[in-house]
Amino acid sequence: xxxxxxxxxxxxxxxxxxxxxxxxxxxxxxxxxxxxxxxxxxxxxxxxxxxxxxxxxxxxxxxxxxxxxxxxxxxxxxxxxxxxxxxxxxxxxxxxxxxxxxxxxxxxxxxxxxxxxxxxxxxxxxxxxxxxxxxxxxxxxxxxxxxxxxxxxxxxxxxxxxxxxxxxxxxxxxxxxxxxxxxxxxxxxxxxxxxxxxxxxxxxxxxxxxxxxxxxxxxxxxxxxxxxxxxxxxxxxxxxxxxxxxxxxxxxxxxxxxxxxxxxxxxxxxxxxxxxxxxxxxxxxxxxxxxxxxxxxxxxxxxxxxxxxxxxxx
Amino acid sequence: xxxxxxxxxxxxxxxxxxxxxxxxxxxxxxxxxxxxxxxxxxxxxxxxxxxxxxxxxxxxxxxxxxxxxxxxxxxxxxxxxxxxxxxxxxxxxxxxxxxxxxxxxxxxxxxxxxxxxxxxxxxxxxxxxxxxxxxxxxxxxxxxxxxxxxxxxxxxxxxxxxxxxxxxxxxxxxxxxxxxxxxxxxxxxxxxxxxxxxxxxxxxxxxxxxxxxxxxxxxxxxxxxxxxxxxxxxxxxxxxxxxxxxxxxxxxxxxxxxxxxxxxxxxxxxxxxxxxxxxxxxxxxxxxxxxxxxxxxxxxxxxxxxxxxxxxxxxxxxxxxxxxxxxxxxxxxxxxxxxxxxxxxxxxxxxxxxxxxxxxxxxxxxxxxxxxxxxxxxxxxxxxxxxxxxxxxxxxxxxxxxxxxxxxxxxxxxxxxxxxxxxxxxxxxxxxxxxxxxxxxxxxxxxxxxxxxxxxxxxxxxxxxxxxxxxxxxx
Numbered sequence: 015x016x017x018x019x020x021x022x023x024x025x026x027x028x029x030x031x032x033x034x035x036x037x038x039x040x041x042x043x044x045x046x047x048x049x050x051x052x053x054x055x056x057x058x059x060x061x062x063x064x065x066x067x068x069x070x071x072x073x074x075x076x077x078x079x080x081x082x083x084x085x086x087x088x089x090x091x092x093x094x095x096x097x098x099x100x101x102x103x104x105x106x107x108x109x110x111x112x113x114x115x116x117x118x119x120x121x122x123x124x125x126x127x128x129x130x131x132x133x134x135x136x137x138x139x140x141x142x143x144x145x146x147x148x149x150x151x152x153x154x155x156x157x158x159x160x161x162x163x164x165x166x167x168x169x170x171x172x173x174x175x176x177x178x179x180x181x182x183x184x185x186x187x188x189x190x191x192x193x194x195x196x197x198x199x200x201x202x203x204x205x206x207x208x209x210x211x212x213x214x215x216x217x218x219x220x221x222x223x224x225x226x227x228x229x230x231x232x233x234x235x236x237x238x239x240x241x242x243x244x245x246x247x248x249x250x251x252x253x254x255x256x257x258x259x260x261x262x263x264x265x266x267x268x269x270x271x272x273x274x275x276x277x278x279x280x281x282x283x284x285x286x287x288x289x290x291x292x293x294x295x296x297x298x299x300x301x302x303x304x305x306x307x308x309x310x311x312x313x314x315x316x317x318x319x320x321x322x323x324x325x326x327x328x
Numbered sequence: 329x330x331x332x333x334x335x336x337x338x339x340x341x342x343x344x345x346x347x348x349x350x351x352x353x354x355x356x357x358x359x360x361x362x363x364x365x366x367x368x369x370x371x372x373x374x375x376x377x378x379x380x381x382x383x384x385x386x387x388x389x390x391x392x393x394x395x396x397x398x399x400x401x402x403x404x405x406x407x408x409x410x411x412x413x414x415x416x417x418x419x420x421x422x423x424x425x426x427x428x429x430x431x432x433x434x435x436x437x438x439x440x441x442x443x444x445x446x447x448x449x450x451x452x453x454x455x456x457x458x459x460x461x462x463x464x465x466x467x468x469x470x471x472x473x474x475x476x477x478x479x480x481x482x483x484x485x486x487x488x489x490x491x492x493x494x495x496x497x498x499x500x501x502x503x504x505x506x507x508x509x510x511x512x513x514x515x516x517x518x519x520x521x522x523x524x525x526x527x528x529x530x531x532x533x534x535x536x537x538x539x540x541x542x543x544x545x546x547x548x549x550x551x552x553x554x555x556x557x558x559x560x561x562x563x564x565x566x567x568x569x570x571x572x573x574x575x576x577x578x579x580x581x582x583x584x585x586x587x588x589x590x591x592x593x594x595x596x597x598x599x600x601x602x603x604x605x606x607x608x609x610x611x612x613x614x615x616x617x618x619x620x621x622x623x624x625x626x627x628x629x630x631x632x633x634x635x636x637x638x639x640x641x642x643x644x645x646x647x648x649x650x651x652x653x654x655x656x657x658x659x660x661x662x663x664x665x666x667x668x669x670x671x672x673x674x675x676x677x678x679x680x681x682x683x684x685x686x687x688x689x690x691x692x693x694x695x696x697x698x699x700x701x702x703x704x705x706x707x708x709x710x711x712x713x714x715x716x717x718x719x720x721x722x723x724x725x726x727x728x729x730x731x732x733x734x735x736x737x738x739x740x741x742x743x744x745x746x747x748x749x750x751x752x753x754x755x756x757x758x759x760x761x762x763x764x765x766x767x768x769x770x771x772x773x774x775x776x777x778x779x780x781x782x783x784x785x786x787x788x789x790x791x792x793x794x795x796x797x798x799x800x801x802x803x
Contacts, residue, residue: 019511022511032777032781040789164794166333166334169334175788179788180743220550
């Protein structure tokens, strides 16, 4: 063998060893910082995956985080409650968190907030499962979810640093400025302020031009997401958990479309699951003062919604 | 197969190790097979298009060399028609048909010509131009016709530069394909370092900025002037890092195996004029247009008015080369306008610079900013989906000063700013401080390895790994 090649191979092996050591060191440090967070989005996911013990759990996206008030649910139903919702996430994430939760305990009631866009095609919802990467070491049940993000995720998980990709700024901010982070109430983070008439009119105009309703009626749906939804409900059924699938209020009236019909169909496969739809509820449709933005109710709106919801859960 | 995927990393390791294990006489077979596999990983059937032009140009080269006079020219014309014909059919047919429909519609006629339901083959313009440069150079007598069909095929298909260049000249690369390449430690390390730099540009900078840019350009009607300015500046950096990152990976990859590809970018955003920008941006394409279009049109050796016309033609063709859309044509014409006005106003600029007594360094800085502003403005047309979108975005500039959109949370914006700062520091060092801070070539192994490790972990921590497509693949 040529001396140059031998030299290269020796150095290459040494370099790879250095990479592995550095990876372990950086990954270990970041893991410590990550799991020491007490406030902020990472702390909320950690609590949802590792520590919930409440009777009622709320699952969903940012709309769940902003719409379901655990205090009202607890007081009215005389059960403890936690909102595990997470901004930008969809059905695969809720299912993953539920699976991790069920390894620890069985809640009494589950409120699952869904939307028509859960069934829109696209890989985004699977790529976003990367937020669960830091938990894969201690929760092997989450690996199959995270691996949906791409065929090489399994290999990438060999690295201890990779799970913290793109999270350094949030980690640093949440560590240094924890006092600035808004207080949350058992996972619920209300939005303050209200929409103006001009904002509402603008949104109406945009939606009239957009192809959203056409898309919602497109039978070409994400079947994998529907399977996750079915899996979510089968898990709650197996564990005899009282389950409600809810579409929380929308600013514009949204008639039942193809995607929602599919969600209702699947929910119907599980006899004891109740589907509650607020998307055509006149108490909220067009009531822009109850909304903080086009997707989310504000604090007052969410409190009103939770009270109305409670009456349907009793 | 994308360079920024683990599939490619495994492919590259496998091919490179096998390459050095094989005796020289079999290496071209390996590289050709690897290149076919690489290309077929996108849309397999399109290898037939490549095969078609390869066969035509291979024989055209031999016949051009053998013939004299008119016959010689006719073989060249035949080869050019075949290459340009493929380009027209696959890239411009539907665009031309669209225009015909529009034109006939004005006279209330229905266009009878059917549309083709075809996907644009990856990197078509790149390998077609490389193939054309071969027959032209053989015709000009600068290159001997290649008799080895496998080597000629490899010249067109060499996988590192097959889908996005650099667009090589036969004089530079063809002879290298006959030479025996030994394993050289220094070359391999330098190639790996260049690849690492390319990955940094693509994963940490380009793909990060693209998140913001895509969200703004997808909804031109929703964003204010400040957002448009930020998104356009981000796009200027994104396209540079996307394309030059690809070139760096390609050049590094080839260098490891012993091949020297031409440099494609030389820190273009440090240019002090548009003409300088074009001597630093996509060099392999701009020199291609210079050698095979501008000079044959008469170059500089014609009356001034004709020079201006020639330049306009070159920039317009360059715009069309990028894509079948009026946005690219306007982008090309804008650059023609910049270049021509730069030439015409040069005496006035020099006079004003002298009269104002602005210190040289400040003047250079102002020139760099002004050039960057012009280039960025033109990128709006390049990036926008339609001309209407571009004008909508430009129209939104009147609300400059309003609070900009920060994207999907402040974290992504912080990543964007970090990426640009790191890029700027590195490029500034390469441009102005070449003698110092050369960590990757430092004599101390500790410094070299620390630099490499730092770069690797910056990519791991700040890179975007969702496999974003390279922008120039579509051309």
